Amino acid sequence: MKYQNKQINLKIDGHLYEKLKEYAKDEGKSVQHILTESLVSMMARKQEPVYKDGKFTFIDLFAGIGGMRIAFTKQGGICVFSSEWDKYAQKTYFDNFDVMPQGDITKINAQEVPDHDILVAGFPCQPFSIAGVSKKNSLGRATGFQDKTQGTLFFDVCRILEAKRPKAFLLENVKNLKSHDHGNTWRVIQESLNQLDYEIFPQIIDGQGFVPQHRERIFIAGFDRRRYGNLYDFQFDVDNQKPEKKPVLRDILEPEVNEKYTLSDKLWTFLQNYAAKHKAKGNGFGYGMPELDGVTRTLSARYYKDGSEILINQGKDKNPRRLTPRECARLQGYPDSFKITVSDTRAYKQFGNSVVVPLVTAIAGKIVEKVEELDKKAERGDDSDGTHKLQQTGH
Known part of the structure; x- marks a missing residue:
């Protein structure tokens, strides 16, 4: 189904109209474009609907058209926040979920993001500049994840993780993320997540078997060490969730x-x-x-x-x-x-640009299952082999 453009009549104050024309000219856009952007921005401020019957809450960053949202919703999750900058992807997202994702994530205050259990992000892969880091190291100055990732969109994932400390996350990216920029990108990602006190488990998984497409992507699952420590393992192990008949x-x-x-x-x-x-x-x-x-x-x-x-x-x-x-x-x-x-x-x-929805659904199930297991152990104060330990928490 494709919606046709609709025309509306809008009466505004003459002085305001002249200001609007002047603003549009300065921006190099039409008045119609400016008004449309303003409406989208206003709708993006609408909060996600709050439901009380979900098993967990999650946020959908770099949301695209909502493939990850579908996957985590199928596992009982409630999406409490979404962000996507592309206006056409925003339209598709809105038309399917009745929620307009907020725009440019770099302009979103991390403290204003709702609390959530799981962060989900298919973040773009960008070069990580390490020149500044090397200079600081040569001067004997410590560097944190913000120094390493500033200027990349991965930084925005990190600052939200730092501010909201969800129990877990799932990041998705292209297969060659580990070799990108001669391995520097992957090294910075690992170090940054480690400094944020998250235990990470990366794996390259092919969507083939869930859909009739050879599509390898890297998935990075992470769990909060301040809550759960690190005496446990996590396996994606999604093969047994593929349909019996291989899709062709x-x-x-x-x-x-x-x-x-x-x-x-x-x-x-x-x-x-x-x-x-x-x-x-x-x-x-x-x-x-x-x-x-x-x-x-x-x-x-x-x-x-x-x-x-x-x-x-x-x-x-x-x-x-x-x-x-x-x-x-x-x-x-x-x-x-x-x-x-x-x-x-x-x-x-x-x-x-999207994800293989049934594959991510299977991964989401494994992450939710692991979070529930770790929550129970944290409540008992047990480590992975059942012995008592001092519970670690960031709260």
């Missing part, structure tokens, strides 16, 4: 598809020539056309450009086609009830 590509295909998704002769010729050129050089670059009873390559945010990583064979007498936005949603494990209310281009970007 044909499972997610729509029976009838608009001709607009079929590649033009020009684009199809280009992709074939491009693939042949790289094959001759010994490279593996080229389009992907998986078997209908197989799995696809990783869906990316650039899928809207040509769809080359996942093409659907339509027989020898017809050019292949790209996936529809609904098929992309299914490929990521979104239910058909999930509303797609943006253009195809925006939808492709959004689903390409």
